[in-house]
Structure formats: C-alpha cells, structure tokens
Amino acid sequence: xKIRSIADLDRIKEEGLGLLxxxxxxIVVGTATCGLAAGAGEVLEAFRRAAGEGxxxxxxxxxxxxxxxxxxxxxxxxxxGTPKIVYHAMTPKKAEALCRELREGRLSSAGALGEIRCxxxxxxxxxxxxxxxxxxxxxxxxxxxxxLPFYRKQLKIALRNCGYIDPEDIRHYIARGGYYTLRAxxxxxxPDEIIxxxxxxxxxxxxxxxxxxxxxxxxxxxxxGARRYVICNADEGDPGAFMDRSLLEGDPHGMLExxxxxxxxxxxxxxxxxVRNEYPQAVKKLMRALEECRAYGLLGADxxxxxxxxxxxxxxGGGAFVCGESTALMASIEGKxxxxxxxxxxxxxQGLHNLPTCLNNVETWANVPVVMxxxxxxxxxxxxxxxxxxxxxxxxxxxxxxxxxxVPMGISIREVLYDIGGGIEExxxxxxxxxxxxxxxxxxxxxxxxTVRTSTPSEDGAPLGFVPESLLDLPVDFDSLTEAGxxxxxxxxxxxxxxxxxxxxxxxxxxxxxxxxCGRCLxxxxxxxxxxxxxxxxxxxxxxxxxxxxxxxxGAVVMDTSLCALGGTAANPPLSTIRYFRDEYEAHIYDKxxxxxxxxxxxRFVIDPAACTGCGACRAACPVGAVKEGAALPAPxxxxxxxxxxxxxxxxxxxxxxxxCGACADACKFNAVRKE
Amino acid sequence: MATRTAREPxxxxxxxxxxxxxxxxxxxxxxxxxxxxxKLYGYLPxxxxxxxxxRLDLPRTQLYGLATxxxxxxxxxxxxxxxxxxxxxxxxxxxAPHLLATLERELGCRCGETTKDGRxxxxxxxxxxxxxxxxxxxxxxxxxxxxxxxKVIKTIERYE
Numbered sequence: 001x002k003i004r005s006i007a008d009l010d011r012i013k014e015e016g017l018g019l020l021x022x023x024x025x026x027i028v029v030g031t032a033t034c035g036l037a038a039g040a041g042e043v044l045e046a047f048r049r050a051a052g053e054g055x056x057x058x059x060x061x062x063x064x065x066x067x068x069x070x071x072x073x074x075x076x077x078x079x080x081g082t083p084k085i086v087y088h089a090m091t092p093k094k095a096e097a098l099c100r101e102l103r104e105g106r107l108s109s110a111g112a113l114g115e116i117r118c119x120x121x122x123x124x125x126x127x128x129x130x131x132x133x134x135x136x137x138x139x140x141x142x143x144x145x146x147x148l149p150f151y152r153k154q155l156k157i158a159l160r161n162c163g164y165i166d167p168e169d170i171r172h173y174i175a176r177g178g179y180y181t182l183r184a185x186x187x188x189x190x191p192d193e194i195i196x197x198x199x200x201x202x203x204x205x206x207x208x209x210x211x212x213x214x215x216x217x218x219x220x221x222x223x224x225g226a227r228r229y230v231i232c233n234a235d236e237g238d239p240g241a242f243m244d245r246s247l248l249e250g251d252p253h254g255m256l257e258x259x260x261x262x263x264x265x266x267x268x269x270x271x272x273x274x275v276r277n278e279y280p281q282a283v284k285k286l287m288r289a290l291e292e293c294r295a296y297g298l299l300g301a302d303x304x305x306x307x308x309x310x311x312x313x314x315x316x317g318g319g320a321f322v323c324g325e326s327t328a329l330m331a332s333i334e335g336k337x338x339x340x341x342x343x344x345x346x347x348x349x350q351g352l353h354n355l356p357t358c359l360n361n362v363e364t365w366a367n368v369p370v371v372m373x374x375x376x377x378x379x380x381x382x383x384x385x386x387x388x389x390x391x392x393x394x395x396x397x398x399x400x401x402x403x404x405x406x407v408p409m410g411i412s413i414r415e416v417l418y419d420i421g422g423g424i425e426e427x428x429x430x431x432x433x434x435x436x437x438x439x440x441x442x443x444x445x446x447x448x449x450x451t452v453r454t455s456t457p458s459e460d461g462a463p464l465g466f467v468p469e470s471l472l473d474l475p476v477d478f479d480s481l482t483e484a485g486x487x488x489x490x491x492x493x494x495x496x497x498x499x500x501x502x503x504x505x506x507x508x509x510x511x512x513x514x515x516x517x518c519g520r521c522l523x524x525x526x527x528x529x530x531x532x533x534x535x536x537x538x539x540x541x542x543x544x545x546x547x548x549x550x551x552x553x554x555g556a557v558v559m560d561t562s563l564c565a566l567g568g569t570a571a572n573p574p575l576s577t578i579r580y581f582r583d584e585y586e587a588h589i590y591d592k593x594x595x596x597x598x599x600x601x602x603x604r605f606v607i608d609p610a611a612c613t614g615c616g617a618c619r620a621a622c623p624v625g626a627v628k629e630g631a632a633l634p635a636p637x638x639x640x641x642x643x644x645x646x647x648x649x650x651x652x653x654x655x656x657x658x659x660x661c662g663a664c665a666d667a668c669k670f671n672a673v674r675k676e
Numbered sequence: 677m678a679t680r681t682a683r684e685p686x687x688x689x690x691x692x693x694x695x696x697x698x699x700x701x702x703x704x705x706x707x708x709x710x711x712x713x714x715k716l717y718g719y720l721p722x723x724x725x726x727x728x729x730x731r732l733d734l735p736r737t738q739l740y741g742l743a744t745x746x747x748x749x750x751x752x753x754x755x756x757x758x759x760x761x762x763x764x765x766x767x768x769x770x771x772a773p774h775l776l777a778t779l780e781r782e783l784g785c786r787c788g789e790t791t792k793d794g795r796x797x798x799x800x801x802x803x804x805x806x807x808x809x810x811x812x813x814x815x816x817x818x819x820x821x822x823x824x825x826x827k828v829i830k831t832i833e834r835y836e
Contacts, residue, residue, distance in 0.1 A: 037809040037821030069808030239764030242805030277711070277748050278801055280817050318707055318746025321802060335706035337745045396766045396807035403808050434765065494765050494807075508768050512802060518745075623778065623825060661774050661825060 002297030004305040009180055012296075016175025020165070021080070021128065025058040025102060027051070028076040029090075030163060032065035032249040033281050034242075034403075038072035039091065046092035047075075050099035058102065064250020064285075066163025068150055069403040071113060074163075079107065083115035083130040086145050114145035122160040123177025123373050150401050153419055155382065157390045158206075158366040159406045162250030167285045170292040173253040179298060181373040182257050186264060186306040189372075191221065194265040198368070200376035202388035206243075207233060207361030208436065208490040210387075210478040213368075216358060220348040221266045223356035228268040231352065231359040232259055234275040234282065235329060237321040238437025239512070241492030243392040244362040246404050248275065248282035251366070252289035256312070258368030260298065263310045266358050271312040274329050277319055286314055321438075321516035325564050326351075326359045328518065339518045340564035361490070363392055383409030387477035395421050397495035398428065407476065414472040417495060428497040432580075433472075436489025438509045438573065501598035502581040503588050507535035509573035517566065524567030527558040531574060540601040543589035548578055597675040600660040604676050607651050607664075611672035614648025621667035626657035687721040696731050706732070710742060710749060719750040755790040755797035757835045759783075762812040764803030770810040771824070776800060778825035779813075779832075796832065 003009055029035070029044040050056045066074055071088035077098065078084040085107060087098070094111060101107055119128045145151065156162075165172035173179070185194060199214025220228060232255060236244040247255060263271055275283055290312060293299040301309045315333050322328045323338040330352045332338040351357025367389060371379045380388045387409040393416065396402045400422030407416060413433060417423065424430050474480060496505070514528040531554050534547050555571030562568050578585055587593045594602040607618070607627075619627040629649040653664065653673075665673040692713060699709040713724055720743050729736045743749045759779060763772045776787060779798055783791050790797040806812050809821030813828055820831050 033804065033819055034806040034809055034821075037806045037812055037819035041818070069806070072809065236805065237802070239768075239803035240766050240807050241803070242807060245805040278804055316708065316711055317748075318711070318742075319748040319801070320746050332707065333704065335704045335742075337741050394805075394807060396810070397769065437765075492765075494769075496769065500769055505765075505769070508765065516802075621826070623781070659777065661777070663825060666824075 001295075002305075003179070003183075004297065006180075006183060009174060009183060012171050012174045016169075016171035016173075019169065019171055020175050021078075022059055023080055025056075025080075026076075026078045027058050027060045028063045028078075028166075029060070030065055030072060030074045031062040031281075032246060033279070034065055034069040034246075035072045035074065036281070038089075040073035042092050043073045043075065043090045043095050046095035047099065050096065054099060056099050056103055058099075061166050062168070063165060064162045064167050065246045065404060067154075067159065067246075067404045067406075068113070068401070070401055071403075074113075076116070077102070077107065078130075081131050083117045083142075084119075084145075085109075085115050085142065086113045087111050088113045109142050112142050114148055115142040116145045118146075119164070121176040122157065122370065123180065126177075149422065150403070150405075150420055153411065153415060154406055155390050155408050156406045157370050157382075158247060158254070158363050158392055159250070159404070160370070161254055162246060162404075165251065167250055167252055168288045170253060170289070170296060173251070177373070178253055178369070179257055181369040182260055182298070183304055185261050185372055186304055186308060191265045191267060194261065194372065195221065197376050198265070198371060201371045201379040202376075202383075202386070203364070203367055203371055203379065204387065204478060205360060206363035206367070206391065206491070213360065213364055216348060216360070217262065217266055219346070220356050220358040223349040225349075225356040227270065227355050228266055229352045229355060229357040230259060230263045230266060230268045230271045231329070231333070231357060232271070232273040232365055233324065233326070233329060233359055233361045234273055234279075235317045235324040236276060236279075236362075236490070237324040237516075238490050238492050240394065240396060240434070240494045241437060241490050242394045243404065243491045245276075245279050245282050246394075247362050247366055247392070248279070249285050252282075252285045253293075254366045254369065255362050256289055256293060256298075256365075258365035259312065260303065260310055261368050261372060262358065262360065262365065264308050266356075268358070269309050269311070271310060272315055272333055272352070273312060274315045274317060274323070274333060277316045283314065283316060290314065320518070321512075322518045322564070322566050325566060328564070329359070330357065337518070339520045340566075342563055363491075384475065384477045384479065386479035391476060391491060393476075393491045393493045395493050395495070397434075397493075398424055398497040398499070399495040400425060409477040410475045412473045412475050413493075416476065416493065417472065421495065424495070424497050428499065431496045431498050431500060432502070434494040434496065434505070435492065437492050438513050438570070499596055499598070501539075501594055501596035502577040502584050503535065503539055503594075504596075504598045506574040506577045507532070507539050510535055510570070513566065513570045517570075521562045521567055523558045523561040524570060527554050528567075528570055530554060531558070531571070535574065538585065538588045539594070539599040541588070541592050541599075543585075545589065547589060548582070548585050551575075552578060603660060604655055605653050605658060605660060605662070605664060606674055606676055607653055608672045608674055609650055611670050612650050613670055613672070614650055615669070616648075616651070617667040617669065618651055618664035618673060621663040623661060623663060624657055624659050626654045626659070627664055628652050628654055687717070687723045689723060689727055691716055692724045692727060696728055699732075706734070706739075707742060707746070710739070710746075714749055718754045719752055722751070753790070753794075755794050757795060757816050757832075758797045758799060759832060760804075760814040761787075761798070761800045762802075762804045762806075762810070762814065763800045764805075764807060764810070766807035767803075767811040772800075772811045774825050775811055775813060775823060775828050778828060782829055782832075795836070 027047050029040055031040045047060045051058050051060045073090045075087045075090045076084050195214055195217045203213040204210045234244050299311050317323050320338050323332045325340045326347055328338040328340040347357050383389050390406050390408050392406045395405055510532045514532045517524045519525045537543055551574050555575045559571045587595050597603050630652040631650050695712050699705045725739050761776045785791050787798050787800055804812055813820050813823055
C-alpha cells in the first residue's frame with residue numbers, strides 16, 4: 001500500500017510498535033557482519049529451532065549492530081513487563097540453555113551485559129519504560145545497559161536505530177518516527193527552506209572532508225543543468241573503518257530518508273548508492289529497503305502524493321579503494337575505470353555525466369532527517385563552535401572495549417580511548433592512535449608534542465596520522481583538529497600499543513596505497529612503489545644510511561604532485577612515523593633490530609632454559625616442527641608437589657626452520673619463549 | 677585480480693545471453709553486468725567477454741580495462757570456495773600476515789591463486805569492516821573472526 005497521509009503513517013506506526021514490543025517474549029540476535037563473524041548465524045539458528053520445533057513461545061528477530069562489537073554475538077531478550085536483557089558472547093549451547101530457562105519462566109543473569117530499562121525514540125521523543133528489576137527480571141541485579149562505561153558518554157543520532165530495529169522491516173523504522181519527517185518536509189517546506197535549515201544546523205560532511213552540507217546542496221541546486229543527481233558514497237575503503245557498513249546494515253532507511261529529503265531540496269529525480277562489494281550484508285539490506293520504499297510509495301513517482309519523483313539505483317563497487325574519491329566514484333558509476341579527475345570544476349556543477357551532482361556520505365545523509373525534524377537550533381546545540389552534532393567512530397585495535405561509537409563533537413581523544421574504550425589492555429603501554437586511514441588524519445606536532453601550524457612536510461612539522469600520547473587531550477572536532485594541522489578523517493580510530501612496529505605500519509600503508517593507486521599520476525604510481533621498496537628493505541634488515549632522508553624527499557614529491565587525495569596524502573604514514581618514531585627507523589637500519597618485535601627478519605625466538613619446564617606446549621603448537629627437545633632438565637625435587645613427576649627435556653628452537661609465527665610464545669604458559 | 681592463464685573449461689554462453697539482454701539498455705551498467713557474469717561463472721570467461729563486446733558494441737580493450745582495474749574480477753576460473761583473508765589495518769596488527777602465510781603453506785598456493793584440485797582460491801581484501809573481531813577470514817561470504825593459524829586450518833577443513 002502507498003503512504004499518502006499522516007493517517008497512513010500512523011497506522012503503520014501502530015503496527016510497527018506492535019512488532020517492536022509484542023505481547024510475548026522477543027529474542028533479537030544482532031546479525032551485522034561483526035556478529036556473523038562471531039557466530040551469530042549459528043546462534044540465530046539455535047533460537048529459531050527452539051521457537052519452531054522446540055515450541056518456545058517467542059518471536060525471534062534479527063537486528064543490526066548495537067555497537068559493542070567486541071562482545072558479539074549480542075542477544076537481547078525481552079519479556080513483556082520486564083527490562084530487556086542484553087547477553088554477550090552467545091553460543092548455540094548457551095542459547096539452548098537460555099531457552100530452557102525461558103520455558104521454565106525464569107531468566108538468569110549469567111552472561112548478561114546489562115538491562116535496558118528505558119528506550120527513547122530520538123525522533124518521536126516517545127519513552128518506553130520497562131518495569132524495574134525484580135519484576136520477574138533476571139534475578140541478580142544487572143547494570144543499566146545505557147550506563148555501561150562504553151555507552152555512558154555516547155550520544156546516538158546517526159546510529160539512533162541501529163540494534164533496536166529489524167533493518168529489513170520498514171514498519172520498525174516508522175514505529176520509531178521514521179518517514180514522518182519526509183512527509184512533513186514534502187508537504188510543508190520549500191527546497192530553499194530545507195537548505196537553509198541544513199545550513200543553519202552547521203552539519204558538515206562526515207566522510208572526512210568536513211565540507212558544509214548546506215553550502216554543497218545550495219551550489220548544486222543553483223548549478224545549471226538539465227538534470228541533477230544525488231549520490232550516497234558508501235564505498236568505505238579506509239581499512240579499520242566500518243561506520244557506513246554498520247549504518248547500512250542496521251538502519252538503511254535512516255540514510256534513505258535523508259537522501260530523499262536531499263533530492264527534493266536539490267531538485268533531483270535520480271540517485272545512486274555506491275556501496276562496496278565487500279559489504280554483501282549492507283547490499284542485501286539496502287536492496288530490501290529500496291523494495292519496501294517503492295512498495296510504500298516512498299520512492300518512484302509522486303512520493304507520498306506530493307508530486308515529487310525520485311528513485312535510487314544501487315551500484316556495487318569493484319573493490320578499488322580509489323573509488324571512494326568522488327570523481328573516481330562517478331567515473332565508476334558511468335561504467336568506466338575509476339580514475340579521478342582534476343576538480344577545478346566542482347562536481348556540484350559538473351559531476352556524474354557532467355551534470356550537477358551532490359555526493360554525501362552515508363553518515364551525513366543519516367543525520368538529515370534528525371536535523372529536519374528536531375530543527376537546526378537543536379542540532380547546533382550539540383558539539384562545538386564550528387562542528388555541530390556527533391561523529392561515529394570505529395574504535396578498534398589494542399583497546400579493551402572495541403566497537404562502533406557515536407560521540408558529541410568536542411569530546412577528547414583521551415575520553416574516547418579511556419572512558420569509552422576502557423584503555424589499553426593490562427600490562428601494555430599506549431603508543432599511538434591512527435586516525436583517518438591510509439591518508440592519515442594529519443596532526444602536526446613538534447618534537448615536544450606541541451602543535452605547530454604548517455602543512456608542508458618539508459618544513460617544521462610533518463603530517464601525522466598517528467596521535468601520540470601528548471596529543472590525547474585534543475578535542476575531536478573539525479576545527480581544533482584543522483587548527484592543529486589535522487583533519488577529522490572518516491572515523492576509523494585504531495589504537496596501537498607498544499607491540500606495534502611503526503616502520504611495519506608505514507610499510508603496510510604504503511604497500512596498500514601502492515596497490516590501490518589508479519596509476520594515472522606518475523609520482524603516485526612510481527613514487528609509492530619506490531617508497532614501498534625502501535620500506536621493505538628497512539623492515540627486512542637491509543636498510544641503508546640515507547634511506548630515511550630518501551623517504552622524506554620522495555614523500556614530499558608524491559604529495560605535492562598528485563592529482564587526488566590518494567596521492568596527496570599518501571606519504572603521511574611514513575612521514576609522520578619518521579617524525580615521531582625516528583628512533584625506531586634508526587634501530588631497524590643501524591642496529592638491525594625491531595624494537596617492537598614485529599619485523600620477522602630482525603627477530604628470533606629463543607627459549608629461556610631457566611624458565612622452560614619442558615611441558616612441550618610449544619612443540620605441539622609449532623606449525624613447522626622447529627621446536628626440538630634438547631638437554632634433560634634437572635630431576636624434579638623430591639616432595640615438591642608442583643614439580644613434574646618425571647624428568648622432562650628442555651626445549652630449543654631450530655632457527656633455520658623457524659618461520660617466526662610466534663605460536664610457541666602464545667602457547668607457553670611460563671613466559672619462557674622470548675623474542676630477541 | 678588474477679590474470680594468470682589457466683586451462684579454461686568450455687563455456688556455455690546461454691546464461692550470459694540472458695544477463696546481457698537485461699543490461700543492453702544502459703551503458704552505465706557495464707560493471708554491474710561484469711559482476712553478474714563473475715557471479716554466474718565464478719570468473720569472466722573470455723568467450724563471454726567477446727560476446728558482451730559484440731552485443732554492447734564496446735571495444736574489447738575497454739572490458740579488459742575494467743576487468744583488470746577492479747579487484748573483484750578474475751579472468752581465470754576460481755576454486756569451489758573462496759578464502760579471503762582480511763588484511764585491513766586492524767587485522768594486519770592482529771596477525772593477518774601469519775594467517776595468510778599459514779594458508780599459503782597449507783594450501784600450497786600463493787595469494788591470488790587457486791589450489792591444484794580446484795577446491796580453494798586464496799585471496800585477500802583490504803578490510804571487511806568487522807575490525808573488532810580481527811583477524812577475520814571470509815570463506816564464501818561467511819566471515820570468521822578472531823582466528824589463529826591453528827583455528828583457520830580447522831575452519832577450512834569444513835569446506836569440501
């Protein structure tokens with residue numbers, strides 16, 4: 001049925017609320033990619049079996065990612081009249097046990113992260129309180145889920161529905177206030193009013209550039225052309241970033257509603273979503289969302305009876321990183337090889353098929369319905385002077401709690417790392433945070449860690465994609481970071497402790513970019529190849545005096561003489577690591593040592609005879625049989641209960657056979673395997 | 677993108693005809709067409725590329741350009757199962773290189789190649805976006821997280 005009025009929306013909303021909060025037990029399994037990687041598929045099957053042939057009276061549903069990827073598979077169990085209980089690290093076995101309990105009418109708190117006591121839909125403001133604990137809840141007192149340290153400082157705008165709704169059922173989205181904004185905008189606002197509202201809100205592009213969204217829309221609307229296009233950039237190529245994937249897998253309609261509003265404001269009847277082919281789940285959810293939108297009259301001709309027409313096509317990327325760049329992306333949509341072009345003519349004037357094109361990233365589009373519904377003033381009240389609203393980050397690496405987070409602009413990196421992320425694993429030391437992917441969020445600092453203001457790598461400061469400890473109090477917002485010579489990046493935050501070798505990381509990024517360079521500009525194509533060769537040399541112990549200087553010189557040339565941002569920022573990883581971790585480069589080149597113990601050619605594993613108990617765990621773990629038994633250990637002490645019963649043999653590693661995988665060190669319980 | 681020549685089995689062009697007919701309207705969709713062909717045949721067979729070039733009136737070099745620019749395409753037949761090791765930054769620091777080396781050793785083929793028995797093709801990808809579960813290996817679209825060299829060997833045993 002087609003939605004044409006508020007009454008239609010109300011009817012679907014009622015239906016949706018009935019689905020969100022049914023009168024019987026509801027079990028929701030998070031089946032986004034991170035959940036599936038942890039085994040959510042098998043867990044879902046187990047619950048379905050219990051509810052099917054097992055005869056358990058319960059609804060079993062899927063949802064997107066609620067953010068705490070570390071704890072996946074996450075399962076929410078909601079019995080009417082009690083708080084929702086969130087269980088982590090679910091397995092099919094645990095699922096069966098849980099279903100047994102449910103049949104007996106109780107629910108244990110074992111394996112529960114916390115309970116959701118109250119749910120508020122951001123757009124409707126409707127609050128749903130569940131009876132306090134004790135009302136037939138989990139027995140033992142559970143912490144309030146929203147008050148867990150991981151969630152306490154978060155504010156969810158773009159992620160408002162992720163993990164709370166079934167992304168494949170539009171009624172769930174409408175139940176939380178979805179598509180009301182679209183209806184209001186189409187019926188009551190002119191395109192100019194919409195653009196004004198977006199401009200006033202201070203919303204800026206979330207893909208990394210931070211360009212004011214309202215201004216982009218205005219330029220596109222005013223540009224002459226027979227047709228206008230809107231594009232959603234979901235080609236999230238930065239390794240270590242998964243904001244867009246999670247948004248599309250958890251709440252595709254949130255992005256779509258923003259895109260339809262944008263199309264109306266800009267005057268476009270044709271949209272494209274360019275999504276990475278490596279995200280099959282996101283593609284599937286998007287296809288379903290488009291189908292539903294067409295069925296409900298939210299896409300196609302005469303949307304909601306307004307006379308406005310707009311439709312969207314999904315384009316799957318071909319696995320080329322450079323296609324995240326707007327002009328390369330448009331070339332790829334045109335069916336060509338994804339090579340960027342010079343941007344002296346902006347894409348808002350001449351983009352796709354040389355017609356005015358407005359491209360925004362997934363997160364930007366997902367913010368639009370909220371800005372339009374709550375108003376520019378509300379949105380502008382969050383964040384800092386120049387950066388309004390929130391930003392989604394993927395917080396990963398050597399941090400205790402990793403996952404997807406959304407925080408108000410202006411929060412410090414330290415708060416993100418320590419309050420939300422729980423800090424570094426016990427026994428390890430913070431080394432750096434890498435932001436902005438291979439292009440590296442470029443923060444300029446001098447030797448003492450104070451920020452300086454220059455952006456040319458050859459002068460005082462070097463671009464930095466690695467935030468060292470001294471800069472952790474920097475607030476996360478466009479302007480502070482720009483003032484410090486940096487940029488926000490798309491939202492990947494990779495935390496690294498002392499186990500990470502900065503030379504190896506630089507080598508990693510350069511070989512990544514070397515492969516991904518489209519080959520159009522010679523300095524990028526050949527320069528990166530040379531830099532990769534030099535870094536390979538250094539990490540394999542063949543580094544020479546002068547290599548560091550050569551890297552710096554080459555890096556400056558590549559950055560100065562490449563057309564697009566891929567080449568223009570490509571040298572950031574080596575330049576910034578040289579700047580801040582020069583001693584590590586020197587250790588590799590002059591001492592032939594890798595201080596972090598990562599570069600295989602420069603380390604060897606040895607067994608400390610004083611600590612070895614001869615247990616044989618390392619020998620069993622070695623994939624190539626390089627661990628051999630050696631001399632006999634001293635005979636066990638008579639009467640010592642901890643001593644082994646029979647004499648054991650000391651173990652040794654045959655260096656010629658060793659492939660330096662570290663399996664022996666991981667297997668050893670006595671810390672007898674040492675890296676040298 | 678693998679380009680190494682290998683014995684190509686005989687190719688049935690009938691299903692490709694159907695795909696091409698669906699796309700003949702729009703030049704824009706060439707990449708989507710190639711993706712569908714790749715999905716159908718597991719790679720881009722040369723006779724099919726020739727057919728597309730004729731039917732869409734495109735130079736063959738243009739198709740070859742697309743097929744070799746985008747990593748999703750392969751010009752040689754692939755194994756029954758595709759093992760994709762994620763080598764995103766997080767997976768890299770959490771041990772993806774060890775997983776890749778283990779798989780290369782265990783399968784007896786290099787990354788980008790197919791095992792002699794045609795059971796597996798080994799590939800890598802720059803990030804599947806499930807970094808909190810690093811290191812990840814995707815087998816036939818199913819992601820497996822937090823793998824160790826020992827676990828990955830056990831995991832691939834399940835695929836015949």
